Amino acid sequence: MSSAVQFWEQGSDLERPLLEIKDLAINFRTSHGDVNAVRNAHLTIMPGETVAIVGESGSGKSTTALAAIGLLPTNGRVAGGQILFDGEDISNASEKRMIELRGSHIGMVPQDPMSNLNPVWKIGFQVRETLKANGLPSGPDDVAEVLSQAGLPDAARRAKQYPHEFSGGMRQRALIAIGLSCQPRLLIADEPTSALDVTVQRQILDHLDTMTTELGTAVLLITHDLGLAAERADKVVVMYRGQVVEAGPSLELLRNPRHPYTQRLVSSAPSLASRRIQVAKEQGVESTDLLAPTEPVVVEEALPEDVLKVEDLTKVFKLRGALGRSTDFTAVDNVSFSVKRGTTTAIVGESGSGKSTVAQMVLNLLAPTSGKIVFDGVDTSTLNSRQLFAFRRRVQPIFQDPYGSLDPMYNIFRTIEEPLRTHKVGNKASREKKVRELLDQVALPQSAMQRYPNELSGGQRQRVAIARALALDPEVIICDEAVSALDVLVQAQVLNLLADLQSNLGLTYLFITHDLAVVRQIADHVCVMEKGKLVETGSTDDVFDSPRQDYTKALLNAIPGAHLMLPPEVATA
Structure with a gap:
């Protein structure tokens, strides 16, 4: 029986936030003194809810998520505020307690597959280690099923390969398989589909939706893809320079952004039919897309076309x-x-x-x-x-x-x-x-x-x-x-x-x-x-x-x- 199912059968308080971050401050020690990476951050995730954190690189998205699973770098520390998981303050929990929570209670899909997969271990071995560590069946069929659920074709054969034999997207799917393998109550997904094509991305996101619907798994989604956030998240939290500047229901926030920074994010997001191109066509004029060359490129005639x-x-x-x-x-x-x-x-x-x-x-x-x-x-x-x-x-x-x-x-x-x-x-x-x-x-x-x-x-x-x-x-x-x-x-x-x-x-x-x-x-x-x-x-x-x-x-x-x-x-x- 999965930990999520056990959680609901135990009658946990469905009205209580699964994850609540209050006035979080995170500092990093450097040779030039402490650097404030996150200040006064706050967010709430209810059981079965998907919340997306968006913002530019360096805004504090991943740092906030790492603090919630106790994986800040050695020079980082929670300097203030609270991180409450199912009502328990884990902002300064012991390493032993965090190990108990990781995997079956809080799972994570990190952003960079090559640095998070062991290059000398086969993919199947790395999945099996995760299953064994959390007391779950870890036979070859179990490993293959986990990899298949993450969208990896021919999973039984692929399990016998090493990370360097996978494409970037396949490595990302292996990480997703590991993160989902124990059906955690909260899954922290840091750019989980940035390396995936759209069809496999949909398969993975549909699988996440199934977990949230059937098992009550909550998802903290860190992404720069505003289209993905609009389609898949219940709420969106916008971070800028370590602070939360806006939060609210996803469609409402992205269609009617109030903060100037959120407005800049939305206006810069590419869409299937670029609005700059579309508006130009509607007005019957040539495209004013900034990506269109303004002057023809002069090429020497002697060069091959x-x-x-x-x-x-x-x-x-x-x-x-x-x-x-x-x-x-x-x-x-x-x-x-x-x-x-x-x-x-x-x-x-x-x-x-x-x-x-x-x-x-x-x-x-x-x-x-x-x-x-x-x-x-x-x-x-x-x-x-x-x-x-x-x-x-x-x-x-x-x-x-x-x-x-x-x-x-x-x-x-x-x-x-x-x-x-x-x-x-x-x-x-x-x-x-x-x-x-x-x-x-x-x-x-x-x-x-x-x-x-x-x-x-x-x-x-x-x-x-x-x-x-x-x-x-x-x-x-x-x-x-x-x-x-x-x-x-x-x-x-x-x-x-x-x-x-x-x-x-x-x-x-x-x-x-x-x-x-x-x-x-x-x-x-x-x-x-x-x-x-x-x-x-x-x-x-x-x-x-x-x-x-x-x-x-x-x-x-x-x-x-x-x-x-x-x-x-x-x-x-």
Whole structure:
């Protein structure tokens, strides 16, 4: 019997908040003194209720949630206020008591899958350890069922693999499986679906809805996706600079925001049909979307129109099986497309569809099994070491997992400066100036230069990764879920920054993403992938307005809250 069912059978007070935070203050000790990360925060979650905390990176969302489960960093402490769980003050509870509560009473799905999964343990072993620790059945079938409920296909086989053999979205699903495995009374979900495609996102969120309905599980959802918050949360709490600035019923708050900061969040949120584009069409004028280039990009006539051509690209992996036998897995199956110079092409599809594998082959980080990649008229498989070094400067990546792609031993200055130093660009003074400019461009304070990746939030780390990719002024940028970890304000800023750079410098983007609202805003062309195959391609307007394939239609229909973010008269039209 699950802990949640036992809880209700014991007749707990349904009128009492399951989690209540009152005037919470959290400080962090630094070499320069205490830093107030959260001040006077307050929120209430009733049994079976879903409450979303929204706000930009560094606003205190995750810090507040970590305090509720007793997992603040060693230099953090609750400096004031109360955290009441089912009436018990746990703000300064002993470690023994918090261990008793974690898992079966309070579960958590952390934001960063690569740093929260043990790289030397198989996925199934990590799920089994969680089940055993909470006294639940932990056989192979139990592990497979938990992984299947989190949307992981072929769960029994996947349980025998290691985290590095999973895509980013698959790793996130493994974390979700672990967090849900014990059916906790309260689940803290920190960006639980930011790495997931919309169809799997819907599956996970439907599973959470089932838990809240049937078992009374409460969910504290930390997200930067306002559409998701509008569709799935009962209440929304808005945090800004460590304080709660507005709270209320989700639809009412997001449709009629009162606080200036909430108004900025809502106005910056991408929707399926960007309101800036929609209003322009209604008025019969050309789009005034800030993401549209204001001037045509001038390109030398001698240069090929297609800066990148992918021809019959295939990648087959060997997967370990029972008794040491291996099986072939075709991750990318005969894919062909081209990217015109100075444009943005988006590759979309479910997690595991082969999007990121294509990106790695384009970057020459993974050798194709067959087919070829032609960059600027040259087959990249023919490049020698010197030519490959020059290619690296012209084509730069922004990876999906910022924590895994940033060296934890390098401070932020050295991280961003490293490509400049590697390619012998400028001197020490000019490189420092360039780093400061890049930090400004991605909305990070220059004081961040001396900090390390573990001292930054997930969104801040992603901004560092973007700054590093821009350091060498590349011609082509491969963006693998480049804005999935960013709050809507910074996301809008970064997307506009990328658009401005494209307009001014003629940059070309290959955008790997599951966020179709972002695709609608930034992409000129879309390639839709399903199970390694390219199933649909065309201009963004054609694919979104007149999708031909059922799979594409399913992706579009699964976008959370797109209609809810529009004014009521438009949403009901």
